[in-house]
Amino acid sequence: MRLLRLRLQSFRGVVDHEVALAPSGVTVVVGDNEVGKTSVVDALDLLLDEYDDSRKRAVRQTQPVGQDVPTVVEAEVRAGRYRFTYRKQWHRQPSTRLVVHEPAPEQVAGREAHARVLEILGQEVDLPLWRALRLQQGVGLEQAELDARSSLAQALDVGVAEQVGGEREETLVARVEAEHLRYFTPTGVPRQEARQLQAEVADAAARASGLEAAVAEVDRVVERLDRARDDAAAERAARARDAQALRAAEQHLGALEQVRRAAEVARGEAAGARARAATAEQHEAAREALVVRARELEDAAGDRRDAAAEAEEALGTALQRLEVAGEEAAGAADALARRRGERDAAAAARARRVEEREVARLRAVLVAHGRAEEAVGAAAARLAGHRVDDAALAAVEDAHRADVEAAARAGAAAPTVLLTGPGRRVVTADGEQHLGEEGLEVRLAGGTWVEVDGVRVSARPTGEQERAEAAAQRTGRALAERCAALGVADVAAAVAAAHARRSAATALEAAQEDARRVAAGEDLAEARRRVERWDAGAGDRGARADGDTEDQEVDPAPREPEQDGSAAEERLAAAEVALRAAVEGDARAAARREQAVAGVEAARRRAAEAVAAVKGADARAAVLAADLAAARGEADDASLAAARAAAADALVAADAALAAAEAAVASAGVEDAQAEVALRAQRLQDADGRLRRLEDEVGALAAVLEDRGGAGLVEQLAEARAEHDRLQREQVARDRRATAARTLHLALQEARSRAHEAYVQPLRAQLERLAAPVFGADVQVEVGADLRVASRTLGGTTVPFDQLSGGAREQLAVLGRLACAVLVSGGAGVPVLLDDALGYSDPERLDGMARALAAAGESCQVVVLTCVPERYRLVAGARTERLRG
């Protein structure tokens, strides 16, 4: 296909513009962005794909904004034998028109024209390739979506074209792949179902063999049971034979019965004789025993009587002992009484001595107390004679002090005169005296006067002096009165009198103290009564002493109390000792008497027992004697002896008869017959035992069979086998299907990759030819089965496509399309449309790409859409068209 001319009217930003394209070689269509160089591509797509009345969004958007005008696209195209002009108008008065110029003129309109164009292109052009070889802006790094398209395949190599399948083949590949995936995973491993089926087959086999074993087991049990039953039947028959033999032996034995019975009779008679002999011996022995017993009993009775006599004697002795003991006890009691009297007498004597001494002491106390009382009376009398007691003395002394003070105060008021003149005589109111060396001081108070040499000197008293002297006089009188009241002359006398009274009081206290001391601890009244009682009892004591010799001995005329007391103590102690001895003697005598009484009791009891024993022994002896007598009455001793002898003789005879009979039995073979019977019986018993065991086994096996038998085992087995069979068939069939799928899959894949390999080769060669100016002469590319570049090798270094730089990838993407287009440049060939490519390429590579484009342009049509025409400046021979708005 070649695009010759393209006209756009009211297509987006293009008002009306026509572009003429070089039929071969490179045409660079320059369009500003706002004009929309891609409009060229879109216009071509719209023209080929959309009806003129399409309301699709893509169609609607072609109308210029805000203008209700028709959009028109018109193209002139060469496709194989055809050259035609194709025009579509949208939006307003939509129309389609096709004018075929070659090979034969033809005009079609409307849908028919649309269909006709597709028909022509379908015949002549590889439309998918047309779309694949387009490189659009924005997806510039993508390689062309190439595949084993028939036109490309044909173009790649006519020789290998046969090997490349079309869509039909690819569909087949997909179906085979799907079939293969039914049995295998994508990595070629058999699927789970296969393993599961295998496991099921194994399970079914195991189930079947298990059931086979079960059936075989039941069969074995059945066989064993049958055998056991047969054995039991055989045993039963044998047992019957044994029983028969036993009966025969018993009959034979029966025939020998008479001889045997005679022997039995003889044996019975011998036994009877032996019994009778034994009885006779027993009777005789019993008689002898009876006689011996009677004798023994009589002897025993005699012994008892002797014992009774001894017991009686012993009783007499005991009674005597009791008598003696009683006398001894009486003597001891008397002695005790005496000793107790003596002890009491000694105690009384000692008490009298004590009382006597006490009375004497009390008497002395009473005398001393009487004397002390008298002294107290005297002292009290003396005290009573002294009237000045301490209170009275104090009053006198107070009066005296008041008087002295008053006199002093009076004296102080009176003038004092000092009289000097040693040796001189002076007369004073108090008398005459001679002056001493020291002189004499005289107070001239009251009537006082001094007279010296007859000169009397007195002083007239003053008022104060008078008052003081009056007071002194009053006090003087008071003192005098007190003293007079007390019967004393003055204070000194009062003091003396008081002193004397205190002495008398002290004396009284001392006397009283004496009296108290004498009477201390004593009950004087009681003492007085005891003394009086003692004195009153003097006569009684004299009278009592008359009847009491001992007392007289012990208590002779009054002696010195001390001596007398000591003797009394000693006597009492001796009497106590004697008394204790007497008490002990008495106790011993009493004990002895008690013993004697007990002895008497025991002796009496024994005597009674002995008497009873005598009676019992006599009675027993009498009974036995009566028995013996009675027995003898029945058969006397001699007849018993005779009977025993006769029985012994009979026994001997019977034994002899028995021996003879047994000898007869032995000679008749009875024992053999009996042994035969016993043997047969034993065999029968054995047979019974065996039969029982067999029947037990039969029962046990029957139970096992009952348990396991039937139950549809064989049907289950058949089912299991059928299941196993079915599964095995299924497995075989599945395996076969899987193998077929795998075989076919592998065969197809292998053939396909071989074919791809074969037709990829020319593409690769073309690609490398175009790439040489870009990357260098040594560039190599690897093209995969999908016709994409897998890797690029440069200078010995291979880099996978995906890891190449953006520029290199874009360049290879362009080169790949160019190579395809070059290969398919024949009748079915299509133009290569490059929309603003090579944006990633540096100037050096742009130069190379320009060469490649020019080279490709030699054999095919290349249309480059760009807004950067400089990139393609170096493409030799390129036509440049400008798309204007």
Add this chain to the structure above:
Amino acid sequence: MRFLHTADWQLGMTRHYLSPEAQARSTEARFEAVRSLGRVAHEHGCAFVVVAGDVFETNHVGRDVVARACEALAEVPVPILLLPGNHDPLDAGSVLRSELFARLAPSHVHVLDGEPVDVAGVRVLSAPWRSKRPVEDLAARACAGLDREEGVRRVLVAHGAVEDFGAATAAATIDLVALERLVADGVLEAVCLGDRHSTTDVGSTGRVWYAGAPEPTDHDEVDPGNVLVVDLGDEQPPPGAPGAVVTRVPVGRWRFRRHRLDLSTDEDVDALEELLAGLPDKSRTALKLSVVGSLSVAQKARVDALLEHAADLLGALQVWERRSDLVVRADAEDLDALGLSGFAREAAEQLAVRAGAAVAADLAAGGAGGERGRAPSTPDAVAAQDALSLLHRLAAAG
């Protein structure tokens, strides 16, 4: 005096090649055969029925089989005498002696245990199997010491082979000659045998018969599916006189068929299609095919489709692998027919080469490329053939 002679019911029998559904139909058919022979007995005025052994497939049949058997027996309007055979011997595990059977069996059913049974004026002698491996001729034993007696009409019921095939029970082989002598001497009026599944008149007296199985059990049976009505006549015949008249009456519903087909041309495949289409009562037909021949991929695909369809319809379809040798060949025409090109065509061609490699090798080695329709084969050749068939199927799908 008529009675009905049958044998080898083998109730409870299973066949591994039957699908569960077909097995159920087959099992039911066996019980139905018992009912059918009951009707035959009634229609022909038979006084009683003897079953000459193998009433049950085994002594170990399930309770349901026993129960359903007794139900069917109850519908037979005359006395039935059952002989234990080698499948159901009267051993300790005998189903005929089991408590279940004793409880369920109708009162007119008698188990022949060797004691003579007098029924309808006939004395039935029996030779039951008492174990799976008898060590003597049971029939001979049953008749030991017997002489003709006036007024005693005897029939012997026995089970086993009359020829020694070298089986494990060879010792129990029935002495046919001796039996014929007894028949000739008038000791026995008829001998009713069981064991052989095909209805067979053995010997020369015309009075010793195998009744055959009333329902067929396998493909190798010649004339199964019958019961015999035995007419002894009203009077005891004198010695040497012609006696019992035996009539076979078909009752079986199932058919076991076996076919050997050569499939090499489209006509052969057409014949197969006709054969399959023409089978009557398909659900009760067990077909066993042995197939040989050499088919194109397309023909083979057609055969596969035919067989697949037939398998859906038939009681059982077995393709006898051992005897089948169907080679798939793929020639240029075949491959053209696939309409493939490019690598797919190449792959198909290579598979065709592999499929025929064994034959080619045989030919190269001077062979005839297989004998009597059997072509040499290898697993790879089979795999390649199967792959071609698959390719044909997938390519034909559109």
